[in-house]
Amino acid sequence: MKQLIVSCEAASLQAALLEDRKLVEHEAQHPSETQRAGSIYIGRVVNVLPGMQAAFVDIGLDKNAFLYIDDVLPVNMQKQPKTKPPIGDLLQPGQRVLVQVVKEPEGSKGARVTTHYSIPGRWLVYMPGAGYTAVSRKIEAEEEKVRLKQVADNLRCGEEGLILRTVSEGRSEEELRRDLLDLRELWTVIEQRAEAGAAPACIYQDLELLPRLARDVITEDVLEIWVDDEAVHAELQGLLRQRSPELAARVRLDGGDTPLFERFGIAEELSRSQRRKMWLPSGGYLVIDPTEALTVIDVNTGRFTGTSSLEQTVFRTNMEAAAEIPRLLRLRNLRGIIIVDFIDMEQSAHRDRVLECMAEAVKKDRSKTILLGWTKLGLLEITRKRK
Structure with a gap:
C-alpha cells in the first residue's frame, strides 16, 4: 500500500512517500531554495574550451554553467555529423544560447546544461x-x-x-x-x-512541489494522502480534481495533535536514513560513502553470525542488503555511479538471486536505475539518473 504524507511547517513544505509503511521517498521545498534542474535559461557563452570540447555559459547564477559538445550537437541522431566538429565551430564567446539545466550546481561546480530540451x-x-x-x-x-x-x-x-x-x-x-x-x-x-x-x-521552471506531486507521484496506487494544512489540502485537491476526482477524494486533512511526520515515524526514519552506517534486520550493516565521483556501499555481516554455514550467513545478509539498498537510493536520492561491495558468495546461484532481488526492487524507482552487473572483483555496478 502506498501513502503520501504532506506536511507544512514553518513555511516549508515536505512530502514523504511510504510503501507498505516504509519511507521510500522524501522531498522538501523551502522558501529560500529554488530547484534549478529542468529549468530553461537564455544564456550567454562566456568562454569556449577547445581542449575540453566544452563551453562555460552565463545563465545568471553564481557560477557559470558547463555545456559539453555532445549537448550542443543535434539531439536527432540522423542530423549528427559523423565526426564531432571542434566546439569553436558551434559556439563563440558572447553568443546567446538556450539551455536547460540537467544537473544542479554542486559544491564548487556550476550547473550542467544541455540544448536537448525535454x-x-x-x-x-x-x-x-x-x-x-x-x-x-x-x-x-x-x-x-x-x-x-x-x-x-x-x-x-x-x-x-x-x-x-x-x-x-x-x-x-x-x-x-x-x-x-x-x-x-x-x-x-x-x-x-x-x-x-x-x-x-x-x-x-519546472513545477513546484505540490503540482509536481500531482503530476508525478499521485497515481491510482496511492491509496491515502494525508495533509496537515488547510490551504495545502485545498490546493492539492484542486490540482487533482482537474484530472481525477477519484484521486482528489483521497486527500484527507489531518486534525490530530501529533505532527504527521511523527505519527507515521517519518521524522525518525529520515534521521536514521542519513547515517553513514545503516543496520540491517539480522544484525548486518551497510556503510554508505558518497564521493564526488561515485557512491560506494559496503555490505558487512556485523553482529549476525548465522545458524548453519558461512555461505548461508553471507547470502542472507546480502539478500537483506539487496532489498534495502534500492530504498535508500530513492530516499537519499543517490545518483550517478554507485558501486556495491556485497560480501563474497561462493555459489553463483546466490549471486543471481541477489541480482534478481535488486532488479525487482529498482523497478519501483521513478528515476532510471540500471544494474550493469558484477565486475571481475565481485562488485555490483549501478547507475542512477540524476534528477
Whole structure:
C-alpha cells in the first residue's frame, strides 16, 4: 500500500512517500531554495574550451554553467555529423544560447546544461527536435508498448520527440493528445520568451512541489494522502480534481495533535536514513560513502553470525542488503555511479538471486536505475539518473 504524507511547517513544505509503511521517498521545498534542474535559461557563452570540447555559459547564477559538445550537437541522431566538429565551430564567446539545466550546481561546480530540451507532462515527455518516440521500459506488456508507440507516432508532428511515461500505460489516445497539446503550447511560449528576452534569464521552471506531486507521484496506487494544512489540502485537491476526482477524494486533512511526520515515524526514519552506517534486520550493516565521483556501499555481516554455514550467513545478509539498498537510493536520492561491495558468495546461484532481488526492487524507482552487473572483483555496478 502506498501513502503520501504532506506536511507544512514553518513555511516549508515536505512530502514523504511510504510503501507498505516504509519511507521510500522524501522531498522538501523551502522558501529560500529554488530547484534549478529542468529549468530553461537564455544564456550567454562566456568562454569556449577547445581542449575540453566544452563551453562555460552565463545563465545568471553564481557560477557559470558547463555545456559539453555532445549537448550542443543535434539531439536527432540522423542530423549528427559523423565526426564531432571542434566546439569553436558551434559556439563563440558572447553568443546567446538556450539551455536547460540537467544537473544542479554542486559544491564548487556550476550547473550542467544541455540544448536537448525535454518537458515532462502527465503522460508524456515532450522533446522538440528529437525526432523519435520511445516507451518507458517499465511498461512490461509488449502489446501495450506497441499500442502506445503507434499512438505517439500518429500524434507527433515533424521533428518532435515523445517519451511515453510509465503512467501512460492504459491511457486513451485522447488523454495523450490533450497532454501533448498542452506541452506544445508550453514550448511555443518558451520559444517566444527566448526570442524576446535578454540574456541571462530564466524563462521556464519546472513545477513546484505540490503540482509536481500531482503530476508525478499521485497515481491510482496511492491509496491515502494525508495533509496537515488547510490551504495545502485545498490546493492539492484542486490540482487533482482537474484530472481525477477519484484521486482528489483521497486527500484527507489531518486534525490530530501529533505532527504527521511523527505519527507515521517519518521524522525518525529520515534521521536514521542519513547515517553513514545503516543496520540491517539480522544484525548486518551497510556503510554508505558518497564521493564526488561515485557512491560506494559496503555490505558487512556485523553482529549476525548465522545458524548453519558461512555461505548461508553471507547470502542472507546480502539478500537483506539487496532489498534495502534500492530504498535508500530513492530516499537519499543517490545518483550517478554507485558501486556495491556485497560480501563474497561462493555459489553463483546466490549471486543471481541477489541480482534478481535488486532488479525487482529498482523497478519501483521513478528515476532510471540500471544494474550493469558484477565486475571481475565481485562488485555490483549501478547507475542512477540524476534528477
